[in-house]
Amino acid sequence: MTALPVHRAARRLRLRGVTEADLGALALLDRETFPEEPYPYFVLRQMYDVYPDHLLVLDDGAALKGYVLVGTAPDKSRSWILGLGITRDERGRGHGRRLMLEVLDLLRGIGVREVHLTVAPTNTAAILLYETLGFTAEQSVRKDYFGPGADRRLMRLRL
Structure with a gap:
C-alpha cells in the first residue's frame, strides 16, 4: 500500500484590524517583508497608537501573513500608505490587492480625497x-x- 502525500490544509486568511497583542508578530512580518529596512518595533508601536483603525492584517489563525498600514492627515484630506507586506509563502495570491482594496474603501468612507x-x-x-x-x-x-x-x-490616487 502506497502512502498518500500529506498536504497541510490551507488556512483561510481573515482580514481584520490589528490588536496590541499583534505588535510583536507584526514586527516579525515587517522584518521578513522588508529585511533591508524594517520598521523598528517602537515605530510600529507608535503607528498603532496613532493610526489603530488604519492598520489591517491578514491572519491565518496561527500567524500574520500580511498587513497594510496607513497614516491619515488630521483633516482627512490625504493619506499615505506607509507599509504593505505579505509573507513570501503567500505572495502572488492577490492578498496585497485584497488589503489595498479594503483600506481604500475604508479611506473613501471617512472622506479621504487623496492617497499617496x-x-x-x-x-x-x-x-x-x-x-x-x-x-x-x-x-x-x-x-x-x-x-x-x-x-x-x-x-x-485621487479617490
Missing part, C-alpha cells in the same frame, strides 16, 4: 498592483528619497 505612497523603482510587481488600482506616478524616480541610494517612485 512610495515604492522602490525596481519593485515592478508592486508598481503594477498600484497602477491597476488607479495610482499614477507623480513624477520620475526621486533619487535618495529615503537617504543615499534609497530611490523611490512616488504615486498618488
